[in-house]
Amino acid sequence: MIVVNTETVPGYRVVRVLGIVQGNVVRAKHVGRDIAASLKNLVGGELKGYTELLTESRRSAMERMLAQAQELRANAVLNVRFSTSAITQGAAELYAYGTAAIVEAEA
Amino acid sequence: MDVIDIIELTLAIAIPVFFLGLGYFAGQWTASRHEADMQSRQPAVAHIWVHDLRPLDATTGQNPPIMLTSEVTLGIDHFRGFLGQLKSLIGGQVASYQNVLDRARREVTLRLQEQAARYGYNAVANLRIDFVDISGTATIKRKASFVSILATGTAYYRNT
Helix, strand or coil: CEECCCCCCCCEEEEEEEEEEEEEEEEECCHHHHHHHHHHCCCCEECHHHHHHHHHHHHHHHHHHHHHHHHCCCCEEEEEEEEEEEEECCEEEEEEEEEEEEEEECC | CCHHHHHHHHHHHHHHHHHHHHHHHHHHHHHHHHHHHHHHHHHHHCCCEECCCCCCCEECCCCCCEEEEEEEEEECCHHHHHHHHHHHHHCCCCHHHHHHHHHHHHHHHHHHHHHHHHCCCCEEEEEEEEEECCCCHHHHCCCCCEEEEEEEEEEEEECC
8 A cells, every 4th residue: 555645656647536535543641651741741851652652643543544445445545644633631633534546657 | 937937938949949940951951962862863864855845856766655754742841831831921932932842843854854764765755744732731721841743744766
């Protein structure tokens, strides 16, 4: 599966556009991480726990999106975008969407 | 005023001052260390072209283009957080927050370049950098004590 966040894929031709595919994840951070982060936060610097949380959320949102693309028998997802929304305090949604398409290599 | 009062008063002042001081020095230290770290990583990825346009000068390589993502969460130390809150009383630029956001954005861009280099690409197109409200605190409590930045881009081969 070719996944890009551009409208076109260099070296490939879009044969057919199949439609939007999407995946979302709502995650809450857990208290342990919160405590660790608030301690770390006294001095600033990277909060690795939150970075990992974001990485995991992004990965599962992408996986759901790709699963939909596979169902449509697409071989590419174009113009992938992420958007996030804070639903309540302590939980955030990460939403990934893109256009499933069939592409073929240019001769 | 007896001795107990004096001790209480000293503690009431000393503890917040201690944490502010800790934040000030440690914050400055982590910030300068982060700067130095990014400086040292920069030369290794200087050849990776990054832009936010469609893939320009693209050529085909052994792999199709691939989407890259990177994220980072940076904390805003106690002192700078306090300074920011003070600053919000009178308005104006809050340089201490600007610095954290700037470092976070440069960090994610650098990480994208490093990923692109690792996979053997030499350019990243359509760079997008977003602020992520991971905990809901940034908009709901208006008291952000950290910033999360998410970057995406498409790595491709560029004609050189």
